[in-house]
Amino acid sequence: MTDKAAEKRKEQLSYALGFGYALLLTVPLFASVAFDWLDRSTLLWITGVAAILQIVVHFRFFLHIRLKGQTKEDLQLILFTTLVIGVMGLGTIWVIFNLMSRM
Amino acid sequence: MSTTRHPGLNLGPHHGEADDTAEVEVFGFWVFMMSDAIIFGLLMATYVVMSGNLNGGPGPRELFELRPVFIETMLLLFSSLTFGFAQIGMKYHPHPARMIIWLLVSVALALIFVGMEVNDFITMAGKGGIPQASGFLSSFYALVPLHGIHVTAACIWALAILGQIAVYGLDDEVKTGMLRLGILWHFLDIVWIGIFSIVYIGGLA
Numbered sequence: 001m002t003d004k005a006a007e008k009r010k011e012q013l014s015y016a017l018g019f020g021y022a023l024l025l026t027v028p029l030f031a032s033v034a035f036d037w038l039d040r041s042t043l044l045w046i047t048g049v050a051a052i053l054q055i056v057v058h059f060r061f062f063l064h065i066r067l068k069g070q071t072k073e074d075l076q077l078i079l080f081t082t083l084v085i086g087v088m089g090l091g092t093i094w095v096i097f098n099l100m101s102r103m
Numbered sequence: 104m105s106t107t108r109h110p111g112l113n114l115g116p117h118h119g120e121a122d123d124t125a126e127v128e129v130f131g132f133w134v135f136m137m138s139d140a141i142i143f144g145l146l147m148a149t150y151v152v153m154s155g156n157l158n159g160g161p162g163p164r165e166l167f168e169l170r171p172v173f174i175e176t177m178l179l180l181f182s183s184l185t186f187g188f189a190q191i192g193m194k195y196h197p198h199p200a201r202m203i204i205w206l207l208v209s210v211a212l213a214l215i216f217v218g219m220e221v222n223d224f225i226t227m228a229g230k231g232g233i234p235q236a237s238g239f240l241s242s243f244y245a246l247v248p249l250h251g252i253h254v255t256a257a258c259i260w261a262l263a264i265l266g267q268i269a270v271y272g273l274d275d276e277v278k279t280g281m282l283r284l285g286i287l288w289h290f291l292d293i294v295w296i297g298i299f300s301i302v303y304i305g306g307l308a
Contacts, residue, residue, distance in 0.1 A: 004117075008195050011112065015187035022180050029300075030173045033307050043308040051300040055293055062183055062289040063110045070107045072130045081137040085144035092145070096152045 018061025025054040109133070111285045112190040114278060121275040125282050132283040136290045139253075143294045146246040147301055154306070156238035163239075163306030166232040171223055172303045175216050176295065179254075182212035183292045190285050199273040202281070203265065209288070210261045213254050220251045247302060250294055257287050 029047055032038050038046070059065040065075055107113055109129035114122040154163070186209040192201030224244075227233075234244040261284060267277050 004195065007115075008191060011191055011194075012188070015184055015191075019180065019184045022183075026176060026180070029304055030169065030176070033304055034169055040308045044305060047300050047304045047308070051296050054296050058183070058289060058293050058296070062187060062292070063286070064107055064112065065110055066107060071126065072109060072133075074107075074110045074130070074133060077133060077137050081140050081144075084141055085148075088141070089144050089148035092148045093151050 150242040153238040153242035158237035160236035
């Protein structure tokens with residue numbers, strides 16, 4: 001029973017930690033927009049990095065995706081999906097903006 | 104506890120049959136979620152391409168408001184946390200009372216989110232921000248309400264699970280259903296990270 005209690009505590013801590021990290025990666029961004037702390041391009045770069053970090057936090061602490069010890073290819077699927085979104089999404093943005101600059 | 108059998112909270116060996124079926128069922132649902140992620144990713148790319156095409160209509164600074172978007176972000180994040188607690192309640196307590204309470208809290212937070220989002224759309228429409236006004240608004244209304252519909256569907260699913268518990272009790276079907284709903288729930292919060300970063304902070308910064 002004590003094993004179970006320890007595991008439960010560990011899992012509750014995982015969700016609480018994920019929640020804390022997500023707050024840290026969200027609140028300063030909104031504050032920066034509200035109080036105009038940074039110029040536009042700096043803020044956009046920081047937002048991009050914070051969003052990627054927060055997505056990793058959600059995968060790790062809420063969806064329990066880990067680098068090792070998984071019986072199925074959960075992580076590989078995320079990486080493949082990221083690759084597909086990268087190729088098609090960034091490809092779209094690249095091609096269309098290139099086209100716009102030529103018109 | 105050394106291996107993880109599927110994404111999200113694992114029930115563990117003391118749930119027997121439910122833990123075994125979950126490995127396959129949750130993996131299948133995970134594949135489906137990844138295909139949904141591609142749809143959202145491409146709609147975001149479309150939005151980025153279209154966001155400059157205002158056609159003389161209102162732009163992001165006239166239409167978006169930071170305060171409700173911040174509250175919506177916090178609502179979804181809190182509901183991710185409370186959904187985690189609902190799953191932990193299901194895993195460690197044979198009686199579903201804790202799970203039901205946390206699930207109801209999660210659904211309430213998500214429904215407030217949807218309500219606030221609809222209110223945002225009505226406010227936008229009042230300022231001339233309707234889908235047919237410009238390419239920017241067409242791509243906005245293709246992306247953001249699609250996420251809202253997903254959240255609404257997840258709430259309906261959660262209520263269906265509560266109905267299943269009322270009729271059948273906390274059986275294996277309900278348990279694996281909760282695990283899959285958890286995947287959808289956390290996934291929708293991840294999509295929202297992309298939306299508030301690209302659409303709202305990108306539009307207002």
